[in-house]
Structure formats: C-alpha cells, structure tokens
Amino acid sequence: ALPSGRTSYRHLYDYDYEMKQLARANPGLVKAFTLPNLTWEGRDVVGVEIAANVDNTADGKAVNFTMGVHHAREWPAGEHAMEWAHELVKGYQAGGEIRSLVGKTRNIVVPIVNPDGFSISREAEPKGDFTRFDYEMKRKNCNPTDSPEELRTGVCAANPGGRVRGTDPNRNYAGFWGGAGASATWSSDTFRGSGPFSEPETRNVRSVVSTRQVTNLITLHTYSNLVLRVPGVADVRPPLDEPAYKALGDKMASRNGYASKPSWQLYDTTGGTEDWSYFATGGYGFTFEVGPDEFHPPFETGVVAEYAGLAPAAGAGKGGNRQAFIDMLANAADP
Ligand code: 0X9
Ligand code: ZN
Numbered sequence: 001a002l003p004s005g006r007t008s009y010r011h012l013y014d015y016d017y018e019m020k021q022l023a024r025a026n027p028g029l030v031k032a033f034t035l036p037n038l039t040w041e042g043r044d045v046v047g048v049e050i051a052a053n054v055d056n057t058a059d060g061k062a063v064n065f066t067m068g069v070h071h072a073r074e075w076p077a078g079e080h081a082m083e084w085a086h087e088l089v090k091g092y093q094a095g096g097e098i099r100s101l102v103g104k105t106r107n108i109v110v111p112i113v114n115p116d117g118f119s120i121s122r123e124a125e126p127k128g129d130f131t132r133f134d135y136e137m138k139r140k141n142c143n144p145t146d147s148p149e150e151l152r153t154g155v156c157a158a159n160p161g162g163r164v165r166g167t168d169p170n171r172n173y174a175g176f177w178g179g180a181g182a183s184a185t186w187s188s189d190t191f192r193g194s195g196p197f198s199e200p201e202t203r204n205v206r207s208v209v210s211t212r213q214v215t216n217l218i219t220l221h222t223y224s225n226l227v228l229r230v231p232g233v234a235d236v237r238p239p240l241d242e243p244a245y246k247a248l249g250d251k252m253a254s255r256n257g258y259a260s261k262p263s264w265q266l267y268d269t270t271g272g273t274e275d276w277s278y279f280a281t282g283g284y285g286f287t288f289e290v291g292p293d294e295f296h297p298p299f300e301t302g303v304v305a306e307y308a309g310l311a312p313a314a315g316a317g318k319g320g321n322r323q324a325f326i327d328m329l330a331n332a333a334d335p
Contacts, residue, residue: 004082004083004086007299008299009075009076009079009122009296009299010078010079010082011119011122011123012043012112012115012118012119012122015046015078015111016044016046018082019032019046019047019048019082019085019111020032022048022085022086022089023048026089028052028053028054028055029050029051029052029054029089029092030048030049030050030054030085030089031048031049031054031055032046032047032048033046033047033048033049034046035047035110035204035207035208036203036204036207037200037201037203037204037207038200039114039115039116039141039142039200039201040116040141040142040143040144040200041116041142041155041156043116044115045110045112045113045115045200045201045204046110046112047067047109048108048109049106049107049109050085050088050089050092050102050106050107050108050109051102051105051106051107052092052102054106057212059106060213061104061105061213062104062105062106062213062216062332062333062335063105063106063107063208063212063213063214063215063216063332064105064106064107064108064214064215064216064217064328064332065107065108065109065110065208065209065212065214065216065217066081066084066107066108066109066110066217066218066220066325067081067109067110067111067113067205067217067218067219067220067273068080068081068082068110068111068112068113068219068220069081069111069112069113069114069115069117069118069220070113070114070169070170070219070221070273071114071117071139071140071168071169071221071222071295072114072116072117072120072121072138072139072140072141073121073136073137073138073139073295073296074220074221074222074223074295074296075121075122075222075295075296076220076222076290076291076296077221077222077290078111078112078118078220079111080220080288080290080321081109081110081111081220082109082111083310084109084310084321084325085107085109085111087310087322087325088102097326098326098329100333101326101329101330101332101333102329104332104333104334105329105332105333106212106213107329108208108212108214110204110205110208113169113201113204113205114140114141114169116141116142116156117138117139117140117141117142117156117166119157120135120138120142120156120157120162120163121135121136121137121138123157124136124138125157127158127159127160127162128160129160130160130163134163135157135162135163137295138156138162138163139168139189140165140166140167140168140169140189140191141166141167141168141169142155142156142162142165142166143165143166143193143198143199144156144165144166145194146167146186146191146193146194147161147165147186147187148161151164151165164187165186166191167191167192167193167194167198167199168182168189168190168191168192168193168271169199169201169202170219170221170271170272170273171183171190171191171192171193171269171270171271172193172196172197172198172199172201172202172271173196173197173202173205173206173271173272173273173275173276173277174196174197174271174276174280175230175232175270175271175272175274175275175277175278175279175280176231176232176233176270176271176275177192177195177270177271178192178196178270178271179233179268179270180233180268180269180270181232181233181267181268181269181270182269182270190269192271193271205273206276209277209280209281210281214277214281214283215283215284215331215332215335216283216284216285216328216329216331216332217273217274217277217284217285217286218285218287218288218325218328219274219285219286219287219288220287220288220290221287221288221289221290222289222290222291222294222295222296223289223290223291223292223293223294223295224266224289224291224292224293225257225258225259225289225290225291225292226258226259226260226261226266226287226288226289227249227252227253227256227258227259227260227261227286227287227288227324228249228261228262228263228266228287228288228289229245229246229249229260229261229262229263229274229278229284229285229286229287230245230262230263230274230275230278230279230285231262231263231264231275232263232264232268232269232270232272232274232275233264233268233269233270233275234264234268238262239278241282246260248286248327248328248331249261249286251327252286252324252327252328253324255320255321255323255324255327256320256323256324258289263287272287273285273287274286274287284328284331286328288321288324310322310325
C-alpha cells in the first residue's frame with residue numbers, strides 16, 4: 001500500500017476527486033484549479049495549490065511546481081505528485097519543517113499533465129489488431145491533426161490509431177524546439193508537434209510558469225533513477241549558474257540514490273520542459289526519472305513504494321523522494 005493507503009494505481013477520476021476532496025477538507029490551505037486549455041479530447045487538466053492563505057496569490061512568494069505524467073504510460077509519476085500534495089498538507093498540519101517551508105512558499109501540483117494519454121494507458125482495451133498492452137504503453141497525447149485521415153476520426157481510445165496518434169509533450173516546449181532528439185514524423189513516439197507549444201498540455205504548463213513566480217520545478221517521469229537538469233542537448237551553453245544548479249541536483253540525488261546529470265548525457269532531447277522553463281525564467285527545473293527499469297511495474301510486485309510512493313523502498317537503497325522533494329522546497333523557500 002501507499003502512504004495514502006491506496007492498493008492500486010489511481011485512475012484519472014481518482015485524481016480529480018482526490019484533489020477536490022483535499023481542497024474541501026483544507027480551506028485556506030489547498031485550492032483546486034483547472035488550467036486554461038482543454039485537451040484535444042476535451043478533458044480538464046487539474047491541479048492543487050498549497051500555501052498559507054492560498055487565495056492570496058499576489059503575495060510574491062516563490063512557487064515550487066511539481067508535475068507528472070507528460071508521458072501516458074508513466075503512471076508512478078502521477079502517484080508521486082499526488083502523494084507529495086498529501087505530504088505537504090499533512091506536514092503543514094503537523095508543524096515542524098514542512099509547515100515552516102510551506103509557510104514561505106506556494107506549491108503547485110499537477111499530477112496528470114496529459115490526461116487523454118493517461119486514461120487510454122490506464123484503461124487500456126484491445127482494439128483491432130492491437131492488444132491491450134499496445135494501448136497500455138501509449139506515450140504521447142491524442143492530437144489527431146497530424147495523423148492520416150483514417151486515424152483522425154473518433155477519440156483516441158476508440159480508434160486503433162489512437163495508440164500512435166499524437167505529439168510527445170516533452171518535445172513540444174519552445175526550448176531548442178526542432179533540434180536533435182525529437183522527430184518531425186507524426187507517428188514517432190518523440191513527435192515534436194507542428195510548432196513550439198502547439199499542444200494544449202504544454203500551453204497549460206506554460207501558463208503556470210509564465211504567470212507565476214515559479215523558481216523551482218520538478219517534472220516526474222519513469223524510469224532510470226535519474227535527477228536530470230539542463231541542457232537537454234550537448235552543443236548548447238551550460239546554465240550561467242551551473243555550479244548552484246548542479247549542487248541542488250546532486251543534493252537531491254544523494255537523498256534518493258539516483259544519478260545526477262545534465263540530461264544530454266542520457267541522450268539528446270529538444271523541446272523538453274525545463275529546457276524551456278530554465279532558459280525562459282532562470283528557475284531551476286529538474287526531470288526525475290523514477291524507478292529502476294519499468295514505466296509502471298504491476299502494483300502487486302511490492303516495488304511500488306519505490307516507484308509510486310515517497311518513502312524509500314524497503315531494502316532497495318533507492319527511491320523514496322520525500323527528502324529530495326523537501327530539498328527542492330527548501331531551495332524555493334531560501335534560495
Ligand atoms: O525522453 C524523455 O522525454 C525523458 N525520458 S522518458 O523515458 N521518461 O521518456 C527524458 C527527457 C530528458 N530531457 C530533458 N528533460 N530535457
Ligand atoms: Zn517520460
């Protein structure tokens with residue numbers, strides 16, 4: 001079970017309901033919100049904001065932004081984000097370190113950036129020649145516009161082409177968009193989209209980053225046990241404050257046992273989240289790649305604490321991002 005008591009991965013409706021509940025139960029501390037752009041299939045992208053006097057968004061406090069599931073099949077990324085929201089609320093009520101850090105910051109959590117893709121993956125059914133597993137392993141969003149005519153009709157979940165349809169939201173940000181490590185082909189799993197911010201999912205993230213004081217951002221993915229920072233491609237300038245940026249990444253990695261590196265050392269990517277947000281705002285952004293070797297292991301295997309919870313997995317020596325997330329929050333509170 002997770003710290004929340006859950007014994008299975010959440011469904012999309014669990015996330016929506018839980019965030020509303022959290023807000024209802026904690027007026028003044030937690031606010032649920034809907035981002036401005038509906039997805040291609042008309043879903044809301046929802047999140048919670050957690051702060052003392054949460055409604056006073058003009059208080060000028062630094063914003064610490066945690067998000068998950070740009071990639072449909074990376075279910076534990078959403079679990080991590082949701083559990084972190086609970087952790088902040090619990091910690092605030094308990095007093096102590098988290099209360100003091102939450103008192104100095106504003107915390108925005110969007111567990112499911114790509115709800116169209118997530119719901120196909122999470123609720124996968126076989127269609128035509130494709131198995132349930134094919135749909136479960138969907139990565140991208142559901143943008144139909146660049147697909148051939150016959151694959152464009154109907155919602156993603158009802159069309160056999162729904163599996164390959166779409167843009168990779170993590171190749172669609174403006175940072176180095178169109179460069180190495182992203183595809184111009186609609187069917188590729190790393191399709192960059194028709195232009196920077198062509199997708200409602202990335203425009204939603206942009207709306208948070210460019211309208212608020214986001215100084216710290218973690219975007220959760222699976223897998224490989226990594227704490228990644230900019231740049232995503234080899235042949236660009238390192239950040240001006242690389243020593244401090246690296247030090248924060250290294251500190252977090254020392255907590256969860258992950259490896260800390262600039263993400264080009266994994267492979268070149270362009271159009272990724274923090275390659276836009278860092279170079280646009282100077283706020284530190286990290287990609288966490290959670291878990292050793294699977295996008296979403298079966299819940300029953302027992303490794304789920306490592307993948308989906310914030311506590312360290314028993315005996316694993318890795319995973320457990322609670323302290324790393326607190327480091328990030330502390331950096332937002334006292335840069
Ligand atoms: O390729 C990706 O988008 C990420 N890996 S994943 O297996 N979750 O798909 C890594 C992205 C690293 N690059 C940047 N963060 N810029
Ligand atoms: Zn990913």
